[in-house]
Amino acid sequence: xxxxxxxxxxxxxxxxxxxxxxxxxxxxxxxxxxxxxxxxxxxxxxxxxxxxxxxxxxxxxxxxxxxxxxxxxxxxxxxxxxxxxxxxxxxxxxxxxxxxxxxxxxxxxxxxxxxxxxxxxxxxxxxxxxxx
Amino acid sequence: xxxxxxxxxxxxxxxxxxxxxxxxxxxxxxxxxxxxxxxxxxxxxxxxxxxxxxxxxxxxxxxxxxxxxxxxxxxxxxxxxxxxxxxxxxxxxxxxxxxxxxxxxxxxxxxxxxxxxxxxxxxxxxxxxxxx
Amino acid sequence: xxxxxxxxxxxxxxxxxxxxxxxxxxxxxxxxxxxxxxxxxxxxxxxxxxxxxxxxxxxxxxxxxxxxxxxxxxxxxxxxxxxxxxxxxxxxxxxxxxxxxxxxxxxxxxxxxxxxxxxxxxxxxxxxxxxx
Amino acid sequence: xxxxxxxxxxxxxxxxxxxxxxxxxxxxxxxxxxxxxxxxxxxxxxxxxxxxxxxxxxxxxxxxxxxxxxxxxxxxxxxxxxxxxxxxxxxxxxxxxxxxxxxxxxxxxxxxxxxxxxxxxxxxxxxxxxxx
Amino acid sequence: xxxxxxxxxxxxxxxxxxxxxxxxxxxxxxxxxxxxxxxxxxxxxxxxxxxxxxxxxxxxxxxxxxxxxxxxxxxxxxxxxxxxxxxxxxxxxxxxxxxxxxxxxxxxxxxxxxxxxxxxxxxxxxxxxxxx
Amino acid sequence: xxxxxxxxxxxxxxxxxxxxxxxxxxxxxxxxxxxxxxxxxxxxxxxxxxxxxxxxxxxxxxxxxxxxxxxxxxxxxxxxxxxxxxxxxxxxxxxxxxxxxxxxxxxxxxxxxxxxxxxxxxxxxxxxxxxx
Ligand code: NI
Ligand code: NI
Ligand code: NI
Ligand code: NI
Ligand code: NI
Ligand code: NI
Numbered sequence: 008x009x010x011x012x013x014x015x016x017x018x019x020x021x022x023x024x025x026x027x028x029x030x031x032x033x034x035x036x037x038x039x040x041x042x043x044x045x046x047x048x049x050x051x052x053x054x055x056x057x058x059x060x061x062x063x064x065x066x067x068x069x070x071x072x073x074x075x076x077x078x079x080x081x082x083x084x085x086x087x088x089x090x091x092x093x094x095x096x097x098x099x100x101x102x103x104x105x106x107x108x109x110x111x112x113x114x115x116x117x118x119x120x121x122x123x124x125x126x127x128x129x130x131x132x133x134x135x136x137x138x139x
Numbered sequence: 140x141x142x143x144x145x146x147x148x149x150x151x152x153x154x155x156x157x158x159x160x161x162x163x164x165x166x167x168x169x170x171x172x173x174x175x176x177x178x179x180x181x182x183x184x185x186x187x188x189x190x191x192x193x194x195x196x197x198x199x200x201x202x203x204x205x206x207x208x209x210x211x212x213x214x215x216x217x218x219x220x221x222x223x224x225x226x227x228x229x230x231x232x233x234x235x236x237x238x239x240x241x242x243x244x245x246x247x248x249x250x251x252x253x254x255x256x257x258x259x260x261x262x263x264x265x266x267x268x269x270x271x
Numbered sequence: 272x273x274x275x276x277x278x279x280x281x282x283x284x285x286x287x288x289x290x291x292x293x294x295x296x297x298x299x300x301x302x303x304x305x306x307x308x309x310x311x312x313x314x315x316x317x318x319x320x321x322x323x324x325x326x327x328x329x330x331x332x333x334x335x336x337x338x339x340x341x342x343x344x345x346x347x348x349x350x351x352x353x354x355x356x357x358x359x360x361x362x363x364x365x366x367x368x369x370x371x372x373x374x375x376x377x378x379x380x381x382x383x384x385x386x387x388x389x390x391x392x393x394x395x396x397x398x399x400x401x402x403x
Numbered sequence: 404x405x406x407x408x409x410x411x412x413x414x415x416x417x418x419x420x421x422x423x424x425x426x427x428x429x430x431x432x433x434x435x436x437x438x439x440x441x442x443x444x445x446x447x448x449x450x451x452x453x454x455x456x457x458x459x460x461x462x463x464x465x466x467x468x469x470x471x472x473x474x475x476x477x478x479x480x481x482x483x484x485x486x487x488x489x490x491x492x493x494x495x496x497x498x499x500x501x502x503x504x505x506x507x508x509x510x511x512x513x514x515x516x517x518x519x520x521x522x523x524x525x526x527x528x529x530x531x532x533x534x535x
Numbered sequence: 536x537x538x539x540x541x542x543x544x545x546x547x548x549x550x551x552x553x554x555x556x557x558x559x560x561x562x563x564x565x566x567x568x569x570x571x572x573x574x575x576x577x578x579x580x581x582x583x584x585x586x587x588x589x590x591x592x593x594x595x596x597x598x599x600x601x602x603x604x605x606x607x608x609x610x611x612x613x614x615x616x617x618x619x620x621x622x623x624x625x626x627x628x629x630x631x632x633x634x635x636x637x638x639x640x641x642x643x644x645x646x647x648x649x650x651x652x653x654x655x656x657x658x659x660x661x662x663x664x665x666x667x
Numbered sequence: 668x669x670x671x672x673x674x675x676x677x678x679x680x681x682x683x684x685x686x687x688x689x690x691x692x693x694x695x696x697x698x699x700x701x702x703x704x705x706x707x708x709x710x711x712x713x714x715x716x717x718x719x720x721x722x723x724x725x726x727x728x729x730x731x732x733x734x735x736x737x738x739x740x741x742x743x744x745x746x747x748x749x750x751x752x753x754x755x756x757x758x759x760x761x762x763x764x765x766x767x768x769x770x771x772x773x774x775x776x777x778x779x780x781x782x783x784x785x786x787x788x789x790x791x792x793x794x795x796x797x798x799x
Contacts, residue, residue, distance in 0.1 A: 022195045023729070023767045024188075026175035028168065036162055043158035055378055056156075058325045061586045063154045069683070076736040080762040095755035102740040107683045114583055155333070155371045187774055190721045193454045201287070208340040212366040227359035234344040239287045246451055286459045288452075290439035292432065300426055307422035319642055320420075322589045327418045419597070419635045457718045465551070472604040476630040491623035498608040503551045510715055550723045552716075554703035556696065564690055571686035584684075591682045 021077045029082040031130035034074035038126055040067045041110050042119025049114065061114070068111040071122065072102050078129070083136075091132050101125035153209045161214040163262040166206035170258055172199045173242050174251025181246065193246070200243040203254065204234050210261070215268075223264050233257035285341045293346040295394040298338035302390055304331045305374050306383025313378065325378070332375040335386065336366050342393070351400050358396065365389035417473045425478040427526040430470035434522055436463045437506050438515025445512065457510070464507035467518065468498050474525070479532075487528050497521035549605050557610040559658035562602035566654055568595045569638050570647025577642065589642070596639035599650065600630050606657070615664050622660065629653035681737045689742040691790035694734035698786055700727045701770050702779025709776065721774070728771040731782065732762050738789070747796050754792065761785035 021029050041064055048060040079098040088094050103109060104122045112118075153161050173196055180192040211230040220226050235241060236254045244250075285293050305328055312324040343362040352358050367373060368386045376382075417425050437460055444456040475494040484490050499505060500518045508514075549557050569592055576588040607626040616622050631637060632650045640646075681689050701724055708720040739758040748754050763769060764782045772778075 022172050022176070022199055023771055024176055024179060024192055024195045025767050026172045026179065026195070026199075028172045028175050030164075030168055032162075032164055033168060036160065036165060040154050040158045040160045043160050044154065044156055047156060047158065055325060056376075058322055058586055059329065059376070060156055061583060062326050062329060062590050063156045063158070065587065065590060067154055067158075072736070072740065076732070076740075076762075080732065080736075080759065081766060095759065099740065099755065102736075106741060107685045111683055112584075112587070155375055157371050187721060188772075190454055190718055191725065191772070193451060194458050194722050194725060197455065197458060204340070204344065205337075208336070208344075208366075212336065212340075212363065213370060227363065231344065231359065234340075238345060239289045243287055244452075244455070286436050286440070286463055288440055288443060288456055288459045290436040290443065290459070290463075292436045292439050294428075294432055296426075296428055297432060300424065300429060304418050304422040304424045307424050308418070308420055311420060311422065319589060320640075322586055323593065323640070324420055326590050326593060327420045327422070331418055331422075419639055421635050454718055457715060458722050461719065461722060468604075468608065472600070472608075472630075476600065476604075476627065477634060491627065495608065495623065498604075502609060503553050507551055508716075508719070550700050550704065550727055552704055552707060552720055552723050554700045554707065554723070554727075556700045556703050558692075558696055560690075560692055561696060564688065564693060568682050568686045568688045571688050572682070572684055575684060575686065588684055591684050591686070595682055595686075 021074075021081060023077075023081060025081060029078060029133075031074075031078060031126060031133050034071050034078065035123065035126050035130065037067045037070040037074065038105070038110070038119065038122045041071065041105075042116050042123060045110070045114050045116040045119045049116065064114070065111060068105045071105040071110075071126075075102050075105070075126070075129070078133070082133070087132075087136050091136075094132065097125065097129055097132070101129060153206075153213060155209075155213060157213060161210060161265075163206075163210060163258060163265050166203050166210065167255065167258050167262065169199045169202040169206065170237070170242070170251065170254045173203065173237075174248050174255060177242070177246050177248040177251045181248065196246070197243060200237050203237040203242075203258075207234050207237070207258070207261070210265070214265070219264075219268050223268075226264065229257065229261055229264070233261060285338075285345060287341075287345060289345060293342060293397075295338075295342060295390060295397050298335050298342065299387065299390050299394065301331045301334040301338065302369070302374070302383065302386045305335065305369075306380050306387060309374070309378050309380040309383045313380065328378070329375060332369050335369040335374075335390075339366050339369070339390070339393070342397070346397070347400075351396075355396050355400075361389065361393055361396070365393060417470075417477060419473075419477060421477060425474060425529075427470075427474060427522060427529050430467050430474065431519065431522050431526065433463045433466040433470065434501070434506070434515065434518045437467065437501075438512050438519060441506070441510050441512040441515045444510045460510070461507060464501050467501040467506075467522075471498050471501070471522070471525070474529070478529070483528075483532050487532075490528065493521065493525055493528070497525060549602075549609060551605075551609060553609060557606060557661075559602075559606060559654060559661050562599050562606065563651065563654050563658065565595045565598040565602065566633070566638070566647065566650045569599065569633075570644050570651060573638070573642050573644040573647045577644065592642070593639060596633050599633040599638070599654075603630050603633070603654070603657070606661070610661070611664075615660075619660050619664075625653065625657055625660070629657060681734075681741060683737075683741060685741060689738060689793075691734075691738060691786060691793050694731050694738065695783065695786050695790065697727045697730040697734065698765070698770070698779065698782045701731065701765075702776050702783060705770070705774050705776040705779045708774045724774070725771060728765045731765040731770070731786075735762050735765070735786070735789070738793070742793070743796075747792075751792050751796075757785065757789055757792070761789060 044060050044064045044067065048057055051057065075098055083094055101122065104125050105111060110118045110122045176192050176196045176199065180189055183189065207230055215226055233254065236257050237243060242250045242254045285297070308324050308328040308331065312321055315321065339362055347358055365386065368389050369375060374382045374386045417429070440456050440460045440463065444453055447453065471494055479490055497518065500521050501507060506514045506518045572588050572592040572595065576585055579585065603626055611622055629650065632653050633639060638646045638650045704720050704724045704727065708717055711717065735758055743754055761782065764785050765771060770778045770782045
C-alpha cells in the first residue's frame, strides 16, 4: 500500500501565491499519460480512437510543459542555479521534448520515454535542493 | 533522494482516452496547496495578499474537485464498488469538503486538513485496488 | 414563443459561492450537442469534418461530465439522498455514459441517446426536490 | 414538475461544428447566477465571502458574454437580420450589460436584472426565428 | 502599410477592468497562425500531422473569434459606431469568417486570407478612432 | 523605437504545430495591461474595483508568463542561444518578474514597468534573430 510505505512523503504542488508547494510529480504524471497514449495508439488501428489519442496527447503534453515551466520559473532560485548550473538547459530540453519536436509531435512511445527521462533528471535535482 | 527511495512507484494520472494512468496524488497535491494558502492567509494581514490568497485557493480547490471527480467516474469500476461500497459516499464528502461548505468557503487550515484526510482515505482504497 | 409559454420557469445554474442557481439543462444542452455531432459524423464522409466532429464531441462530453459532477456534489444534500438513494449510482452511470466507455468514446448517436436518458432521470429527481 | 410540463421542449446548445443546437438559456442561466451573487453580496458583510462573490461574478459574467457572442455570430443568419434589424444592437448592448460598465463592474442586483431583461429580448427573437 | 503608418504606437491589449489597453494585433496574430496552419496542412500528407493541424487550427480560430468579440463589445463606443456604422456588420462577418463557415471549417489558406483581410479592415477603423 | 525600426513586419504568433508564427507582442500586450491595471488600482479607492483589479492582474500576469515560456521553449533554437547566451537567464528573470515576486505580487506600476523592460530586451533579441 503506497501511503503506508512512505508515510513521510508530502505531496507537493504549485500556485503563484506562492503556497510553497511544488512537486515534479505533476509533470511526470502527465508525461506517463503521454507515453501510455502513444503506446495505445500503436496498438489500435481504429481511426476514431487514433484521432482521440492524438488530441488527448496534445493536451497532456501541454500540461507537461506547463508544469515544467512553473517549476523552472517559480521554484528554482538563484542559489539553486549556482549549485546546479545545468538547470536552465535541462528545462529547455525537457520542455522541447514535450513539444512539437518531441512527444507532442510524435506517436512513438520512445519520445514519451525521452521526456520521462528528462523529467527524472529534473526531479533528482529538485529533491536534492529540498534536502539542503 | 525521493525517486531512489521508492524505485518501483510509478506516477499515475488521468485522461479519458483512457490512458489508464490515475493517481490520487493529483488531488492531494492541490489540497496541500489549499491548506498552505489558508495558513499563509492567517499569517499575513496585507489586504492585497489576502485577496490573492482567496482567489488562488478558489482555483486550487476547484482542481481538487476536478481530480476527485475524474477518479470517481473514470477509475473506479463496479467490482471496486462491490468491495468498497463506501466509495460513492466518500467521494461525495470529499468533493463537498473541497467546495463552498468546506475548504473553498473558508480560510481556516483545519478545513484544508479535513479535505486532506478524506483524500487519504480515498488513496488508501485506490492503492488497495491496485494491489488486487 | 417559448418564454411566454412558461412564464414561471426560472433558469438555473451553478457556481460555488454558491449562488443557489442550478439546472440540469446545462448538462442536457451539451448532451444534445454530443448526439447531434454523432449524427452529423455518420452523415458526412469528409475526413476533415470527421476529425473536427471527434474533437468537438470530446469537448462537449467533457462539459456534460462537468455539469453533472457539479450538480451531484454541490446541489444535492443528505436529505435528498435519503429520499432518493439512487442518486449516487445514477450520477456515476451518467458521468460514465458521457466518458470513454460511452458517448466520448463512440460516434454512435445511440450512445448520445443513452446519455440523454440518464440526464432526464436526474432531471426528474432534481425537479422533484425543487417541489418539496 | 418541469420536464413533464413541456415534454416536447428540446434543450439547445452550441459548438462550432456546428451541431445546430443553440439555446439562449445558456446565457440566461449564467445571468441568473450573476444577479443571485450580487444579491448575496448585499446580504453578507463578511470580507472573505465578498471577495469570493466578486471573483465568481467575474467568471459568470464572462460566461454570459461568451454565450451571447456565440449566439450572435454562429446562430443568427442574414435572413434573421433582415427580419430583425435590431439584432446587432441588441447583442452589443447585452454583452456590454454583462461587462465592466454593467453587471461585471457592479455588485448591484439591478445591473443583473438589466442584463436578464436584455437576454429575454434576445430569447424572444431567437424563438421567433425557430418558429419560422 | 500598417506598422509604418503609426511608428510611435504602443502595443495594446484587453481585459475587462477595463485596463483600457486594446489592440487588433491580438486577433491578427492568431489569424496569421490559422492561415499558416492551413498552408502547412496542404504541404504535408502525414495523417498524424494533419490531425494535429486540424485541432490546432480549431483553437487558434476560436482565439480569433474571442479577441474580435472583446474588441467589438468592450472597445467600441456609441460615438465610434455613429462615425463608422459598418462596425456591427464588419465584426459579424469577421467572426463568421473565423468560424465553421470560414477558416475554422476549412483547410484552405484562402479562407485564412479572407479572415485576415476582414481583420485588417477592423484594424483600420480601430486606429482611426485612436487618432481622433 | 520598436515599430519604426521594422516597418514591414507582419504580426507573429504561436501554436505548437508549429505554425512558425511567433511575436513578443503577445507578451508585451498583456504586460501593458498589467501595468495599466496597477495604475488604475492606485488611482481608485473603491474596494470592489480594487478586488477586481487584483484578480484581473493575476490573469494578465499569468498570460505574460505563458507567452514568454512559449517563446523561450518553442521559438528559440540552439543556434540562437549560441549567439545570445543570455537568453536563458533573460527569460528566467522576465517570467519571475511577471510572477509572485514581481508584477503578480504587487500593485506598484514600477513592477509592471520592470516587466515591460525585460520583455523589450527579449523582443530586441527576437527581432535580431529574425533579421539573420
Ligand atoms: Ni502554489
Ligand atoms: Ni488518462
Ligand atoms: Ni452558482
Ligand atoms: Ni454546436
Ligand atoms: Ni484590459
Ligand atoms: Ni504556432
